Amino acid sequence: MPTPEEQLIVLAHRIPAAVTPVGDWLAEVADRVVLITSEEAAPGYAGMFRDVLPVSDYSGSDEVVDHLDRLCADHSVARIIHGTEDDILRIARVRDRHGIPGLSEADALVFRDKYAMKAAAQAGVATPAFLAPADGAQAAEFARLAGWPLVVKPRLGYGSRGVAVVEDTAGLTSQLRDRDPADVLLEAFVPGTVHHVDGFMRDGEVLLAVASRYINSCLSFADGESLGSVQLDEHDLLTKRLVAFAEQVVAVLPSTAFSPFHLEVFVQDDTDALVFCEIAARLGGGHIYETLAHSIGADPVELWFRDQAGLSHTGPVASRTPGSYGFLLVPPRQGTLVEIGDLPLPDGVLQHSLPTTLPKAFDAATASTDTVASSLVHGADAGSVESALRRCALWSAAALRWSS
Structure with a gap:
């Protein structure tokens, strides 16, 4: 042996x-x-x-x-x-x-299959109405009860690939026609802003959590708009509500060993209520990894990998470093990037990524993390970071020059 x-x-x-x-x-x-x-x-x-x-x-x-x-x-x-x-x-x-x-398959499935995770999460928190339809008739009945618009998404997708918002029966029929019937989830549309909570969990408890708000949405790439995220201030009342919500979600899902999590939450426009969107037993995409690392003063992937290897680690720090961090992802256009103007970057930019070889042809973005340019920003508080990210979006619009 x-x-x-x-x-x-x-x-x-x-x-x-x-x-x-x-x-x-x-x-x-x-x-x-x-x-x-x-x-x-x-x-x-x-x-x-x-x-x-x-x-x-x-x-x-x-x-x-x-x-x-x-x-x-x-x-x-x-x-x-x-x-x-x-x-x-x-x-x-x-x-x-x-x-x-x-992590076993049964437990992993709850963090991957959006139907399974919503079925588990609804025991502890509010979730949108949802259905994995067996056929078009069930889908039509769900639409009648839930109302329009509806969200159609793959059960096992990620990066917002294949997510669509449909407004009527014709749109729903078209979406169902082109999808694997075994990999379809319907959800009631929740009007509001989307937030995310990122951190570590173990044995059904949240060890560390950092709450953030998306600027635009994870579907903005479909309209050629940037996706951004800004960490909320620690003293913000919404931060406390989101962290408590994360604790409720993690408590009703399968218990895991030491693991990162990425939770997305709707804040409803009319009631300010929190509604579950999705959770994953991994780090978030985009530059969430980097913003979390800056915020906790440790590399979250290193902590996770060492734990999986059976090695000791100091664990994430108990409190955040000063200030707020955020990022911006600029999606590519369908066309050729021919030039990048020599314009000064906004204050607060810690990292900035651009193509190094031009001209370069791109296809239009098909996922929220498809990018032609990205920025990582630090500021004294959430407001200053959000302002810097919006200036980064203006910078990209002015500096990136395309031909069709």
Whole structure:
């Protein structure tokens, strides 16, 4: 029987080393780590671990699972580490097949399947009316009861891909015609602003939570508008309400080991009530990772990966660093970016990302995280960060020059 020091730790992770320096984070056990990653990211991890297995189509093929099953069959595997949404369910299934501790498929499904998560969440908090329709007749009856508009989305989607708001029967019929019937969720539309709460949970309790408000919405990319987010001030009454709401949600969902969470919440326009939207057992997309890291004074991915590897960590700090952080994602247009004007960036910008080679052709955005430019901003409070983000949006409109 292999000793714990001889057992493999398998890491399935497609993000490049320049973004997540996992070799440094797992240095103590690097000789036991086998990394499965994308062909694009693999060269950056060369020489860091016991083995690096590149995969040609990381998210869209069975290669990752094939590697995992083979490693579990041929070796003693102690742990499998995951970090991104496309890995959560498939790695949970591998854990179940081979008796490896960690998030199970049944529990992972509640954090991935939007029908399952709403069915669980409604035991503790308000949720929109929702239905996974068996056929068009059920969908039509739901629309009659819930009223228009309706939200149509894939049950297992992420990044707002495939989410549509329909206004009438014709729009609903059209949306249902083009979708997998087994992967459709209907929801009553909730008019209001969308907020998100990000932090860490363990054993059904919230360990740390940072509340933020989206600027525009996660569907803004469809209209060519930027998506932004600003962290609310700690003393804000809404911050306290959102954190308490997160605690209620986490308490009624499956208990997890130490894990990040990303919760989205509607604040209704007419009543100011909080209504559940979605939750994931991972870090949020866009630059939520970076804003959370600045806010807590620690790298949240490093904390999570070390815990999954069975290594100690100091844990997230109990309080936030001073000020507020936010980000802006500018979606690409359908066309060619031909020039970037030499204009000064607004005050407060900590990081700014732009294409390095021009001209460059782009397709229109298909997800909330598709970007041509992005900014990470810091300010004394939420108001100053929001002002800076709006100036960043104006900067992008003036500096990015396109041809059709």
